[in-house]
Amino acid sequence: MTTERSRQVRERLLGAAAELIGERGWSAVSTRVLAERAGVGPGLVHYHYPSLNALLNEAALGVLAEVADQTAVHLRGTAPQEGLDLALGALDAYPGDDPTSALFIEAYLAAGRDEELRRGITDVLERFRAALADWLRAGGVPDPEATARVLASAVDGIMLHRALDPDLTAGAVAPVLRRILQPVPVATEGER
Amino acid sequence: MTTERSRQVRERLLGAAAELIGERGWSAVSTRVLAERAGVGPGLVHYHYPSLNALLNEAALGVLAEVADQTAVHLRGTAPQEGLDLALGALDAYPGDDPTSALFIEAYLAAGRDEELRRGITDVLERFRAALADWLRAGGVPDPEATARVLASAVDGIMLHRALDPDLTAGAVAPVLRRILQPVPVATEGER
DNA sequence: AAGTGCACTGGGCGATCGTCCAATTATTAG
DNA sequence: CTAATAATTGGACGATCGCCCAGTGCACTT
Numbered sequence: 532m533t534t535e536r537s538r539q540v541r542e543r544l545l546g547a548a549a550e551l552i553g554e555r556g557w558s559a560v561s562t563r564v565l566a567e568r569a570g571v572g573p574g575l576v577h578y579h580y581p582s583l584n585a586l587l588n589e590a591a592l593g594v595l596a597e598v599a600d601q602t603a604v605h606l607r608g609t610a611p612q613e614g615l616d617l618a619l620g621a622l623d624a625y626p627g628d629d630p631t632s633a634l635f636i637e638a639y640l641a642a643g644r645d646e647e648l649r650r651g652i653t654d655v656l657e658r659f660r661a662a663l664a665d666w667l668r669a670g671g672v673p674d675p676e677a678t679a680r681v682l683a684s685a686v687d688g689i690m691l692h693r694a695l696d697p698d699l700t701a702g703a704v705a706p707v708l709r710r711i712l713q714p715v716p717v718a719t720e721g722e723r
Numbered sequence: 724m725t726t727e728r729s730r731q732v733r734e735r736l737l738g739a740a741a742e743l744i745g746e747r748g749w750s751a752v753s754t755r756v757l758a759e760r761a762g763v764g765p766g767l768v769h770y771h772y773p774s775l776n777a778l779l780n781e782a783a784l785g786v787l788a789e790v791a792d793q794t795a796v797h798l799r800g801t802a803p804q805e806g807l808d809l810a811l812g813a814l815d816a817y818p819g820d821d822p823t824s825a826l827f828i829e830a831y832l833a834a835g836r837d838e839e840l841r842r843g844i845t846d847v848l849e850r851f852r853a854a855l856a857d858w859l860r861a862g863g864v865p866d867p868e869a870t871a872r873v874l875a876s877a878v879d880g881i882m883l884h885r886a887l888d889p890d891l892t893a894g895a896v897a898p899v900l901r902r903i904l905q906p907v908p909v910a911t912e913g914e915r
Numbered sequence: 916a917a918g919t920g921c922a923c924t925g926g927g928c929g930a931t932c933g934t935c936c937a938a939t940t941a942t943t944a945g
Numbered sequence: 946c947t948a949a950t951a952a953t954t955g956g957a958c959g960a961t962c963g964c965c966c967a968g969t970g971c972a973c974t975t
Contacts, residue, residue, distance in 0.1 A: 537922060556832060558751040562963060572924045577964060628835045636832055640748060643820045643886050653887055674899060680891055681899040688880020694835050695845055699872055707866060707873040710903050729952065754933060764954045769934060
């Protein structure tokens with residue numbers, strides 16, 4: 532039987548893994564530093580998980596799913612422009628060189644080399660894109676499906692670049708990204 | 724003295740490094756597999772380069788600079804819409820799960836953990852963003868500086884997502900991304 | 916108190932890591 | 946052709962890797 536204490540240990544291991552993936556990079560996380568960060572013996576990793584990689588997969592997927600679902604919930608019910616500002620503001624909490632931002636990118640890369648992780652991330656991403664498309668559709672944004680894809684990619688791209696370009700703040704990005712949410716050439720009456 | 728033959732060997736080492744970074748990930752490239760891929764003895768790596776990481780830095784930076792400069796040249800003189808289609812078409816040559824795409828992302832991540840690499844990539848990126856901004860300005864796109872930043876980020880983000888979303892083709896992305904290049908509906912661009 | 920079983924420790928296993936270096940080969944200078 | 950220098954090899958070094966496992970501690974039942 533699995534006790535409450537062991538559940539807490541697994542949680543600490545997952546938390547330590549999420550930190551270390553971002554700090555050191557996916558393939559540079561070792562069982563020993565992971566165990567040390569979690570405050571347990573080195574052998575515990577392979578007691579609770581079949582392999583180190585399985586632990587890393589679960590840790591990364593957990594963080595991704597949590598951030599994605601939480602973002603989708605926060606967006607629900609807001610107008611496109613308002614929601615965009617809100618999402619970008621939340622993005623400002625991740626400076627780009629923090630462990631969480633790096634974890635996202637590391638997970639995407641690792642997914643290209645691990646079939647199981649790829650499936651998991653694809654599921655999370657598909658759900659997030661669907662929620663994003665619904666939100667865009669409700670806001671009257673044209674071509675919501677394709678727009679959702681591009682928007683999700685662009686936000687991750689900004690997260691990726693932000694570590695190398697401190698000027699890439701939400702304030703600088705928002706006015707440009709806003710154009711994506713507006714209908715094409717035909718001049719309608721201005722909002723704002 | 725450095726002979727022609729040794730120059731070719733260094734080139735083969737750099738080429739092998741660029742491949743392996745994309746295939747295995749930055750921190751999973753070892754001196755021995757690198758030397759084997761380049762067809763030389765394992766000791767040659769540290770004969771030509773002070774460390775393995777120095778070789779990886781130079782290899783990644785070389786590819787990045789080449790792609791960036793080449794893209795900037797191709798864009799020069801084209802109209803915004805036309806150039807965007809051209810750039811996205813060229814992007815289709817990288818399916819997302821190919822070594823070159825992954826190399827880009829790996830290099831960005833590694834830059835967060837290596838000060839020297841960070842400086843090198845920042846230079847390349849700054850040059851590319853400046854060229855992109857000039858091109859946008861010539862095309863009459865509003866706020867060319869910020870637009871260039873967002874566009875560069877978005878393209879990298881699409882490259883990142885493409886490995887996980889085969890539907891993210893140039894054809895699906897272009898119509899959405901095109902909106903970025905268009906002025907906002909209401910002519911007067913007020914500032915706050 | 917003895918028994919049972921999960922949680923956990925710490926060290927051992929062979930493999931591989933980055934780096935270094937003596938020895939060997941290829942190239943060039945005199 | 947010989948001497949000198951550059952280029953290259955393959956193996957050694959200690960450290961670290963993922964994984965495994967015999968042994969210990971602890972909570973709970975009987």
